[in-house]
Amino acid sequence: MSETNIIIAGVGGTGILTLSQIIANAAIKEGKNVVIGEIHGMSQRGGSVVSDVRIGDTAFGAIIPTGKGDILLGIEPIEAARNVYRIRKDAPVVLNTYEILPPIVSFGKQKYPEFNEIIKLISEFSKNIITINALELAEKAGSSAVMNIVILGAAMKRNIIPISYESVIETIKEYFPEKYRDMNIKAFKLGFEST
Secondary structure, X not given: OOOEEEEEEEEOOOOHHHHHHHHHHHHHHOOOOEEEEEEEOOHHHOOEEEEEEEEOOOOOOOOOOOOOEOEEEEOOHHXXXXXXXXXXXXXXXXXXXXXXXXXXXXXXOOOOOOHHHHHHHHHOOOOOEEEEOXXXXXXXXXXXXXXXXXXXXXXXXXOOOOOOXXXXXXXXXXXXXXHHHHHHHHHHHHHHOOO
């Protein structure tokens, strides 16, 4: 089996680590070798969080080497832009359009870039950008907290993550407590059906 390197970039509180666990557990369920690496900023305060998920027999190190990322899941646009240099040329980027303003922007100390500026920066590394308003679909599912699962659904629709739809559904059912299960399944399906 060939190796697939998935970079998940966002901010604390958006479920980056949960998303990496869902992908990893679904891959393990299918008998695949998985390695996860995590880089935490000030995750409790909306700081940068990046998780690397490596699937395949040749995946050994936890951190994906620069230029070797096969997929970038951007839960937050600026964080995706900060990590896009880590992907191979024209690797797919599934990008949430919803911006989560860092405290420095909220306090008026810096300006958040226009979305088209972020797209322009990302397109220097990849022309394969899939944008999705994950917040809108997450709220349809029941909570803004499931944007990460919406993004996973959108990525799965495009067959860019080497795990099956069924394995993800099964993993979501096992991973989340009963009261959150249906909402996460709905979020996944809404993301999958989004385009």
